[in-house]
Amino acid sequence: MSNYKMRxxxxxxxxxxxxxxxxxxxxxxxxxxPEINLAMASSPANHDEVTFLQIHNKGTDTSGTGAIPHPLxxxxxxxxxxxITGHYWAVVKNNAIDCSLPSSASxxxxxxxxxxxxxxxxxxxxxxFEVKIGENTLTIKVNDEQKVNVDVxxxxxxLSYFKAGVxxxxxxxxxxxxFKQLGLTKTDHTDSIAWNIDDWKLTxxxxxxxxxxxxxxxxxxxxxERCNSSKDxxxxxxxxxxxxxxxxxxxxxxGSMHFRADxxxxxxxxxxxxxxxxxxxLYISTNSPDCSTSDEETSWYIEDSRTGATSHTLNATLRINxxxxxxxxxxxxxxxxxxxxxxxQALVKLLWEGDNxxxxxxxxxxxxxxxxxxxxxxxxxxVKLGTYAVNEDWQYTIxxxxxxxxxxxxxxxxxxxxxxxxxxxxxxxxxxxxxSYTLTERWASPDIAFYFKAGIYPQFKPDNAYRGEIFDVSxxxxxxxxx
Numbered sequence: 144m145s146n147y148k149m150r151x152x153x154x155x156x157x158x159x160x161x162x163x164x165x166x167x168x169x170x171x172x173x174x175x176x177p178e179i180n181l182a183m184a185s186s187p188a189n190h191d192e193v194t195f196l197q198i199h200n201k202g203t204d205t206s207g208t209g210a211i212p213h214p215l216x217x218x219x220x221x222x223x224x225x226x227i228t229g230h231y232w233a234v235v236k237n238n239a240i241d242c243s244l245p246s247s248a249s250x251x252x253x254x255x256x257x258x259x260x261x262x263x264x265x266x267x268x269x270x271x272f273e274v275k276i277g278e279n280t281l282t283i284k285v286n287d288e289q290k291v292n293v294d295v296x297x298x299x300x301x302l303s304y305f306k307a308g309v310x311x312x313x314x315x316x317x318x319x320x321x322f323k324q325l326g327l328t329k330t331d332h333t334d335s336i337a338w339n340i341d342d343w344k345l346t347x348x349x350x351x352x353x354x355x356x357x358x359x360x361x362x363x364x365x366x367x368e369r370c371n372s373s374k375d376x377x378x379x380x381x382x383x384x385x386x387x388x389x390x391x392x393x394x395x396x397x398g399s400m401h402f403r404a405d406x407x408x409x410x411x412x413x414x415x416x417x418x419x420x421x422x423x424x425l426y427i428s429t430n431s432p433d434c435s436t437s438d439e440e441t442s443w444y445i446e447d448s449r450t451g452a453t454s455h456t457l458n459a460t461l462r463i464n465x466x467x468x469x470x471x472x473x474x475x476x477x478x479x480x481x482x483x484x485x486x487x488q489a490l491v492k493l494l495w496e497g498d499n500x501x502x503x504x505x506x507x508x509x510x511x512x513x514x515x516x517x518x519x520x521x522x523x524x525x526v527k528l529g530t531y532a533v534n535e536d537w538q539y540t541i542x543x544x545x546x547x548x549x550x551x552x553x554x555x556x557x558x559x560x561x562x563x564x565x566x567x568x569x570x571x572x573x574x575x576x577x578x579s580y581t582l583t584e585r586w587a588s589p590d591i592a593f594y595f596k597a598g599i600y601p602q603f604k605p606d607n608a609y610r611g612e613i614f615d616v617s618x619x620x621x622x623x624x625x626x
Contacts, residue, residue, distance in 0.1 A: 153325075158201045168327065170307070173325075174269060179318060192222065195218060199304055199306055215236050239300070277330075282557070336395070337619060338622060344370070344423050347364070362410055402421070428443065455595075483592070487510075487515060506548075508522045547582065
């Protein structure tokens with residue numbers, strides 16, 4: 144797009160109320176601005192930016208009553224500001240005043256905007272932006288790191304909408320903006336529940352024989368209502384209670400899912416000698432979904448031709464409430480995973496192992512098909528994330544796409560991100576033992592399906608001597624994003 148104040152943009156069709164309780168909307172975009180610095184080289188210094196993401200307003204109703212000609216948010220690339228060159232910026236209007244009116248103060252434009260530095264732009268690479276708005280709060284993440292968190296309640300009387308594309312604020316050049324991904328989500332938490340229980344089934348520490356009275360010694364499962372299953376119901380209203388040990392393996396208390404296990408009791412699953420109280424994702428890949436995990440329909444491919452999704456993310460906010468205190472035994476527990484369908488070697492296991500130890504992500508550089516555990520050329524390795532104490536809220540993100548893996552942890556407010564980006568087929572040396580490992584490109588093969596897991600998966604065997612030693616981990620938010 145050439146010339147000053149010219150634009151080529153797409154506009155969200157729906158207008159929304161930013162103050163709606165429990166409803167959060169997000170715009171996700173992977174953006175690149177190739178050679179924008181060269182395109183802007185001949186523009187005057189006061190015209191040196193380009194806008195590519197916005198939140199704009201329709202007014203107080205759909206007919207446009209009370210609309211103001213200013214967006215709440217513009218995300219821009221700017222040539223130079225205060226001697227800072229080539230950065231992305233969030234330009235946020237700090238009031239709902241129409242500065243174009245004759246009655247507005249003479250300094251209205253100068254005082255009505257706050258600028259937030261979003262970091263140096265890499266013009267050769269795609270940058271991931273997440274713009275989320277809900278309950279009068281605007282947050283912005285750049286490459287999964289939170290940069291902005293502001294109260295925008297002054298805007299709540301105006302209907303809003305997202306925009307994306309290119310809008311020139313420079314002269315004598317042509318802007319090009321490339322989007323690798325562009326998507327919108329709407330999440331409804333109006334019942335104070337920040338997850339969708341229909342997305343998951345639950346595996347518990349007790350056996351099918353002990354739970355149902357039949358079925359064998361493998362671990363029992365519960366499924367959500369949409370599955371129309373003969374198994375017990377997994378719901379936010381039901382406690383999964385084992386009378387014999389007086390313990391709820393799963394229940395919801397004060398807006399958090401609690402996962403529990405007594406390390407003195409339980410049975411394992413087919414590919415493990417450990418117990419678990421853990422959710423397994425039930426991905427929807429067809430128009431007539433079922434909940435069977437005996438085929439790939441409830442798992443996703445990295446480049447999924449069935450749904451068009453090419454990026455797959457698990458986000459969680461959690462807290463370790465209680466853990467076993469056993470001499471000589473670290474309280475190791477996996478709280479998030481990516482697993483391959485019919486692959487014994489987990490791609491990702493996110494492990495908490497104590498108050499004063501960093502969270503680690505355990506990865507396997509290779510795998511065998513058909514649940515074959517005998518893999519002589521498979522090497523497990525780990526990377527370190529942040530350190531989080533018992534009774535401390537924290538967050539994690541696990542993402543897989545055609546480029547590789549992104550792994551991160553954060554404080555509860557999204558700050559202090561610790562992250563790793565590992566590319567398929569490229570050596571990575573920022574590991575726990577400082578050795579170099581390479582995730583095989585076979586992990587990204589078009590015939591390998593995956594699923595997320597979340598909850599608790601203790602990494603030591605139950606023993607009668609451990610009766611009463613409890614894991615209790617709560618998740619206040621859990622979501623998957625496939626786009």
